[in-house]
Amino acid sequence: MTAAAMALDALFADDNVARDAVYTPEGGAPVLVRAVTRRADETTGFGDARILSETTRLDLRLAEIANPRPGDRIEIDGEAFLIQGEPVRDRERLVWTVDLRPA
DSSP states (O other): OOHHHHHHHHHHHOTTTOEEEEEEOTTSOOEEEEEEEEOOEEEEEETTEEEEEEOEEEEEETTTOSOOOTTOEEEETTEEEEEEEEEEEOTTSOEEEEEEEEO
16 A cells, blocks of 8 residues: 555544545445545636636545446435536546535
8 A cells, every 4th residue: 555545544534534425326325435525615717707606526535436427426414415527536546526516
């Protein structure tokens, strides 16, 4: 195991950074996973206008979820979300970042 993978495991195990989530692939069985939530506002330019929108993103470990897809469901603290758009892997191929929308 690489140093990056060990550090990542420590972050996902820390209750101050990550929390439990239930991942359900479309047509599959629910799986308990750890997730790091990021709910930042995003500014998008459109011509001369700037649009501010709330976003919900999650980081998920590749070791727990091999291939998340748009339409898969994630539930955190009783809130249900669907993955929208294509998930993106990090450079080290250890973490998926997924964009979510309310289910």
